[in-house]
Amino acid sequence: MLSIFDQGPPAPCPDPFNLTAHVLRHAQDQPDKIALSLVGPTGAENWSYSDLEAAVRGTGTGLLNAGLAAGDIILMRLGNTVEFPIAYLGAIAAGLVPVPTSSQLTESETAKIIADLSPAAVLRDPQVACADHANQIDIKTLDSMRALPACAYDLGDPDRLAYIVYTSGTSGKPRAVAHAHRAIWARQMMVDGWYGLRNTDRLLHAGAFNWTYTLGTGLMDPWTIGATALIPQPGTDPSTLGWLLARHKATIFAAAPGVYRKILQSDDAMELPDLRHGLCAGEKLSPLLHKTWKDRSGTDLFEAFGMSECSTFVSSCPDHPARGEALGRPQVGRRVAIVGPDGPVPQGTEGTIAIHRSDPGLMLGYLNAPKDTKARFQGDWFLTGDQGAMAVDGQITYLGRADDMMNAGGYRVSPVEVETALTAHPGITQVGAAAVEVKPDTYIIAAFYTGPKELTAQDLQSFASDRLARYKQPRAYIYMDALPTGANNKLLRRALPAYFKG
Structure with a gap:
């Protein structure tokens, strides 16, 4: 049997359609319910569904009154504040095309984006770096728009452009990923296939407002089904998140693995009577971290795999937990395969994780880069660049990015496999594996790790030899105070070789 998961397509997206109208549809039947709660140690700032929709649609009106027109691209240079999701959804409600970006980008990086996109306007917090642009709308002006009359929802073809996000991809060069309004419709497959989300849930997401993981999983998806989204107030210490979960009666928690790790560094008892389970994405969840969380919190973690081009589409969930070291299985409604040079490979064979071009969550393409878009497809399959293997039940084991794969002595080795084996060591907190050059054209596998103290080689x-084939075993072990991570606590494997000193 070939490595193809296909249990039929999802229901078609309605036409005409608007992403924001879909997200805020429950403002009509539950106007007084809390949609958003910004939680902190002393209380919470609450937004009802009716207040949220009024602010969003008022912002849509304000943007149109500022001379913008449907189809115009708007660059978002806003901080970790509620203005971010309100402006994002307000723009889409009015038919504009927002481009959410990280507040950590430098002025020179934003100059390249402005040159690439030619945005009609920039939504700007003066505290956030941004290159010059002739039409900047400041945060004070944005806030004043909330009180304006509601804009009409710009309904139209669900395949039309709705928003753009930037991803570095495998090349390291940022690329503009164009998504259609239908992308939010596709995310419904995640509600059962990953979240196990109910309209009675209170989902706390540990990320910042201006992170796309937060924007989707933490805000829009709960709102789409009428649940309550909880977001920690800016500046919240990650070590206090366990207390916030209990204090604000969160039923689901979503975060990157690094956040779970920081919470577990505290010796405080974890009393979480309301928490049903946690969600994890951003990097591979280590078995040891998973077990430690379950032991300490009494709740399970469900992991997901995705990317900017298609969000998450492989996951475990309460109804279908991951088996062994697998990620989980494709969500029902997705068509996913493991492909090699000649197409889908036999079950159990390593290949590239791919999703069918018909998936409603798949990007429209890389903006102004048709050749780059075409290069990502093999026939009807979009190649993620990540390696995996599919079992007979559809469960997929993640084997790392194709460009992360290590080659030592002629053997290709997944860093994830090495990291998973070593993380089981009781003296290791976190580990990253990479191939390092010890002399010209000669590479070995090195393991970079953190823990309470340095361990002997x-x-x-000895520990590795009991768990890994000889060719997979690291030849060098480097103890570090902390491993290099990105803004979202995701391990930067490409940065590891620079820490090897021979």
Whole structure:
């Protein structure tokens, strides 16, 4: 049997359609319910569904009154505040095309984006770096728009452009990923296939407002089904999130693995009577971290795999937990395969994780880059660039990015496999594996790790030899105070070789 998961397509997206109208549809039947709660140690700032919709649609009106027209691209240079999702959804409600970007980008990086997109306007917090642009709308002006009359929802073809996000991809060069309004419709497959989300849930997401993971999983998806979204107030110490979960009666928690790790560094007892389970994405969840969380919190974690081009489409969930070291299985409604040079490979064979071009969550393409878009397809399959293997039940084991794969002595080795084996060591907190050059054209596998104290190479080699084939075992072990991570606490494997000193 070939490595193809296909249990039929999802229901078609309605036509005409508007992404924001779909997200805020429950403002009509539950106007007084809390949609958003900004939680902190002393209380919460609450937004009802009716207040949220009024602010969003008022902002849509304000943007149109500012001379913008449907189809115009708007660059978002806003901080970790509620203005971010309100402006984002307000723009889409009015038919504009927002481009959410990280507040950590430098002025020179934003100059390249402005040159690439030619946006009609920039929504700007003066505290956030941004290159010059002739039409900047400041945060004070944005806030004043909330009180304006509601804009009409710009309904139209669900395949039309709705928003753009930037991804570095495998090349390291940022690319503009164009998404259609239908992308939000596709996210309904995640409600059962990953979240196990109900309209009675209170989902706390640990990320910042201006992170797309937060924007989707933490805000829009709960609102789409009428649940309550909880977001920590800016500046919240990650180590206090366990207390916030209990204090504000969160039933689901979503975060990157690094956040779970920081919470577990505290010795405080974890009393979470309302929490049903946690959600994890952004990097591979280690078995040890998973077990430690379950032991300490009494709740399970469900992991997901996705990318900017298609959000998450492989996941575990309460109804279908991951088996062994697998990620989970494709969500029902997705058509996913493991492909090799000649197409889908036999079950159990390593290949590239791919999703069918018919998926409603798949991007429209890379903006102004048709050749780059075409290069990502093999026939009808969009190639993610990540390696995996599919079992007979559809469960997929993640084997790392194709460009992360290590080659030592002629053997290709997944860093994830090495990291998973070593993380089981009781003296290791976190580990990253990478191939390092020890002399010209000669590479070995090195393991970079953190823990309470440095371990002996003999101890680590003995531990690895019981769990990994000889060619997969690291030849060097480097103890570090902390591993290099990105803004979202995701391990930067490409940065590891620079820490190897011979």
